[in-house]
Amino acid sequence: MTLDPDQLGRSKQDLAESLKNLRLQAGLTGVRLARLCSMSQSKVSKIETGKITPSATDVASILHAVGAPQEIISEVTALARMANTEWQDNRSSWRRGLEKRQSELATLEAGATELRYFLPSMITALLATPEYIRASLTGRPVDTSKTISKKIERQAVLYDESKSFTFILTEQAIRWGIVSAHAMAVQIERLASLSHLPTVRIGVVPFSVELPRGPLNTFTVYDDRLATVETFTGRIVFQDFRDIAQHRQIFDMYENIAVFDEDCRGHLQEWTAAYRRNT
Numbered sequence: 191m192t193l194d195p196d197q198l199g200r201s202k203q204d205l206a207e208s209l210k211n212l213r214l215q216a217g218l219t220g221v222r223l224a225r226l227c228s229m230s231q232s233k234v235s236k237i238e239t240g241k242i243t244p245s246a247t248d249v250a251s252i253l254h255a256v257g258a259p260q261e262i263i264s265e266v267t268a269l270a271r272m273a274n275t276e277w278q279d280n281r282s283s284w285r286r287g288l289e290k291r292q293s294e295l296a297t298l299e300a301g302a303t304e305l306r307y308f309l310p311s312m313i314t315a316l317l318a319t320p321e322y323i324r325a326s327l328t329g330r331p332v333d334t335s336k337t338i339s340k341k342i343e344r345q346a347v348l349y350d351e352s353k354s355f356t357f358i359l360t361e362q363a364i365r366w367g368i369v370s371a372h373a374m375a376v377q378i379e380r381l382a383s384l385s386h387l388p389t390v391r392i393g394v395v396p397f398s399v400e401l402p403r404g405p406l407n408t409f410t411v412y413d414d415r416l417a418t419v420e421t422f423t424g425r426i427v428f429q430d431f432r433d434i435a436q437h438r439q440i441f442d443m444y445e446n447i448a449v450f451d452e453d454c455r456g457h458l459q460e461w462t463a464a465y466r467r468n469t
Contacts, residue, residue: 201272202243204269204273205240205244205249205266205272206240208269209238209249209252209266210238212252212266218255220234220238223256227248227251227252227255228251229248243274244273245274245430245431246270246432249266249270250267253267274428274430275426275427275428275429277424278424278426278427279423279424280423280424287332287336288327288336288337289336292337292341292343292344293340295344299347299353302415302416303353303413304353304354304356305353305354305355305413306356306358306410306411306438306441307357307358307409307410308405308408308441309359309360309363309408310363310405310406310408311363312326312363312408313359313363314408315345316344317380317384319373319377319380320342321369321376321377322368322377323342324338325373326368348389348390353389357390357391357393358393358394358395358441358445359381359392359393359394360405361395361396361457362397364394364458365461367465371465371469372466372469374465375462375466375469378458379458379462381458385454385455391450393444393445394448394449394457395448395449396449396457402443403443405444408420409441411437411441414434415429415434416428417433417437419437
């Protein structure tokens with residue numbers, strides 16, 4: 191799938207129109223299609239008007255019901271995958287206010303049970319000290335004071351015993367010195383402390399480990415229903431099960447080579463000591 195951010199917004203309406211046209215060409219009423227697909231007529235109507243975005247499974251059922259030829263199946267399936275992908279650019283977040291983005295993240299975290307974070311370059315705000323969070327927001331063209339408070343408030347979710355958090359960090363992410371040596375030592379000690387929480391698993395991938403593939407992007411997987419990928423200019427939100435499954439596979443690969451528990455804390459202690467020697 192070639193990702194064109196400008197195309198993402200149009201694909202949802204294009205998908206709705208394509209599915210409606212296929213139903214009409216097949217000579218089916220909305221009620222009849224709903225029965226064939228084991229859906230409600232209301233759901234079919236909302237799909238065809240673009241009020242809801244159908245899942246890949248919904249689209250496959252509709253394509254089968256209307257007897258679509260293979261070339262049409264390939265085209266509409268690709269459109270469905272695009273429709274279940276969203277581009278959120280940083281400039282829009284800045285205009286709305288970065289604190290609103292924090293509220294959205296808090297909602298995602300509240301609604302998920304198993305959360306997986308792959309962090310190849312920086313420490314996420316959920317694990318960060320206030321000083322580290324402040325430094326990570328340096329250079330934003332907006333007031334970040336409310337955002338810092340919101341990021342710190344979000345950390346309370348780590349203590350929710352109905353949830354499970356797994357964080358995979360590369361050595362680079364942990365040791366990247368974006369604050370003073372003393373503050374970095376405090377930050378790494380915080381990681382070690384949080385690794386004792388029953389809801390939190392922290393794994394590290396040291397430089398000494400041979401990697402099967404290079405760590406490219408920060409990403410988060412919320413249960414098996416959503417994956418978000420961070421880029422320099424924004425973030426991509428995937429809701430198609432194939433994209434989510436691929437990110438789960440990548441996460442599992444790094445989870446298998448990461449070290450946890452006492453081995454992880456041993457590395458963290460070593461890196462903390464290195465920063466202490468520089469204070």
